[in-house]
Amino acid sequence: MASLEQTESTFRSDEFLKKLRARDHSAISELVHCYTRQLFRASMGMGFDKNAANELTQSVWATFFEAVSKFEGRAHVRTFLFRILYNKASEMRRDRNRFDSPDPVEEVLEKRFSAAGHWIKPPADPEGFLTGSELLGTIEKCMERLTDSQKMAFSLREIEEKDTPEICKILGVSVTNLGVLLYRARNRLRECVEGKGIRQGE
Amino acid sequence: MRRAELRLHLMMCEHCGRYKSQLQTLARAAVRLLDRRIQESEDDIKKIEEEVIDRTKKTG
Numbered sequence: 251m252a253s254l255e256q257t258e259s260t261f262r263s264d265e266f267l268k269k270l271r272a273r274d275h276s277a278i279s280e281l282v283h284c285y286t287r288q289l290f291r292a293s294m295g296m297g298f299d300k301n302a303a304n305e306l307t308q309s310v311w312a313t314f315f316e317a318v319s320k321f322e323g324r325a326h327v328r329t330f331l332f333r334i335l336y337n338k339a340s341e342m343r344r345d346r347n348r349f350d351s352p353d354p355v356e357e358v359l360e361k362r363f364s365a366a367g368h369w370i371k372p373p374a375d376p377e378g379f380l381t382g383s384e385l386l387g388t389i390e391k392c393m394e395r396l397t398d399s400q401k402m403a404f405s406l407r408e409i410e411e412k413d414t415p416e417i418c419k420i421l422g423v424s425v426t427n428l429g430v431l432l433y434r435a436r437n438r439l440r441e442c443v444e445g446k447g448i449r450q451g452e
Numbered sequence: 453m454r455r456a457e458l459r460l461h462l463m464m465c466e467h468c469g470r471y472k473s474q475l476q477t478l479a480r481a482a483v484r485l486l487d488r489r490i491q492e493s494e495d496d497i498k499k500i501e502e503e504v505i506d507r508t509k510k511t512g
Binding site: 273275278279282283286287290291294295300303304307308311312315369372373385386389390393404408409436437439440443 | 467468470471474475478479481482483484485486488489490493496497500501503504505507508509511
């Protein structure tokens with residue numbers, strides 16, 4: 251059985267793209283089986299519930315097959331699909347303009363340091379930081395507080411383990427902007443989890 | 453120069469190391485959470501795959 255890497259390499263070939271444009275059923279089937287799970291997972295990673303993730307994934311495929319005849323293959327088909335997903339998710343939440351807004355988490359972080367640059371309230375031991383049966387539920391609630399672009403950046407990097415150039419293409423951001431998104435997402439998540447009082451021992 | 457100082461600090465500072473570990477722990481927990489939710493949705497995923505493939509067959 252071919253590995254994901256080998257399969258994805260096939261998707262780059264002109265021959266495969268021609269088949270897709272010609273709506274060859276075996277090519278379509280191969281593509282749908284390879285990426286539906288990833289798209290669904292990324293949708294849930296962005297905080298959509300099961301029904302919304304279902305709707306979003308179907309909508310991505312519908313848009314993809316509408317556009318596939320014009321797809322030139324400059325980017326990998328996977329990047330193209332995730333780019334559609336990001337746009338659809340943003341449409342769904344209507345928050346495209348929230349991307350560049352200042353994030354209060356940076357002020358919260360600054361308050362953790364003294365004028366001399368030392369930690370005022372040092373972080374707890376990581377082993378004791380996340381404990382308790384309500385942990386996963388708390389993280390889920392805290393994930394909801396991230397903006398869509400933060401959720402998508404976090405999900406693509408931490409969950410889908412995509413590399414920086416691909417995430418930048420999907421989100422349409424520079425490497426610097428991606429760094430800011432990830433920095434804000436991780437820290438906002440951390441501050442939120444800590445604020446819920448599930449951390450132990452300090 | 454400031455960047456070099458900062459990098460040195462981050463390498464040596466126990467608190468910053470803990471902070472970084474906390475962020476990594478959170479990321480791992482988020483992945484675990486999603487894995488669990490995805491396991492519960494396997495049937496939905498299969499259904500989407502079938503529906504999408506059927507639709508492309510019908511629309512040619």
